[in-house]
Amino acid sequence: xxxxxxxxxxxxxxxxxxxxxxxxxxxxxxxxxxxxxxxxxxxxxxxxxxxxxxxxxxxxxxxxxxxxxxxxxxxxxxxxxxxxxxxxxxxxxxxxxxxxxxxxxxxxxxxxxxxxxxxxxxx
Numbered sequence: 315x316x317x318x319x320x321x322x323x324x325x326x327x328x329x330x331x332x333x334x335x336x337x338x339x340x341x342x343x344x345x346x347x348x349x350x351x352x353x354x355x356x357x358x359x360x361x362x363x364x365x366x367x368x369x370x371x372x373x374x375x376x377x378x379x380x381x382x383x384x385x386x387x388x389x390x391x392x393x394x395x396x397x398x399x400x401x402x403x404x405x406x407x408x409x410x411x412x413x414x415x416x417x418x419x420x421x422x423x424x425x426x427x428x429x430x431x432x433x434x435x436x437x
Contacts, residue, residue: 323431
């Protein structure tokens with residue numbers, strides 16, 4: 315069992331930045347790949363970025379490439395999503411998730427989920 319708690323969301327103007335954190339507890343976090351997903355009102359949950367257990371491989375959705383950076387600190391059992399050049403269309407609830415293996419891009423491939431943190435980008 316892995317428990318995940320997101321933090322760092324909030325309200326920011328377009329062009330601004332936010333850094334989301336995902337604190338993990340329970341089983342060894344370093345054994346799991348981590349993903350960040352988001353869900354906007356009326357839309358399906360979608361993957362934003364993913365990172366391998368060792369941090370050496372990452373994936374980004376086309377919509378966030380060059381603006382968002384996923385990282386992790388296994389010594390602190392924490393994952394991060396640095397979001398720069400935010401746009402109004404980035405507004406959503408952001409979730410971190412964990413799973414075994416890597417290159418998992420679908421919601422149903424992730425086993426453990428946080429409760430989500432709201433990110434609102436004003437124009």
